[in-house]
Amino acid sequence: MIRKIIAVIVLLPLAIALVALALVNRHAVPISLDAFNPGDLKYAVQVPLFVLVLGLVALGVLVGGVATWLNQGKWRRAARRAEWELGSARAEIAELKQRVADAEDEGRRWPPRALSRPAA
Incomplete structure (x- = not known):
């Protein structure tokens, strides 16, 4: 029971922070897929900043778990x-x-x- 209370105390503010991050950082940023010429946006993908940040966090958790x-x-x-x-x-x-x-x-x-x- 105490573990559930502690989980709620920790996860609720974290969820609120993630939602706030997503709402504030909705503008698109280019991700260049050309490593040799990053200024050329011909091979770039536009994604919202919060998707990029959350995706990198998820990738880090996955790599760390493996x-x-x-x-x-x-x-x-x-x-x-x-x-x-x-x-x-x-x-x-x-x-x-x-x-x-x-x-x-x-x-x-x-x-x-x-x-x-x-x-x-």
């Missing part, structure tokens, strides 16, 4: 390995518990099957 995801690959691999080892250890524990239970059942029988002699 970089973080790639950087954390070793931790995901270690977690998968630990889960596999845990499953293997649990299976071994279950097998050992079954062997102990079987051994206790054998100990209650007299004479034990392994020690009984066949009749001559």
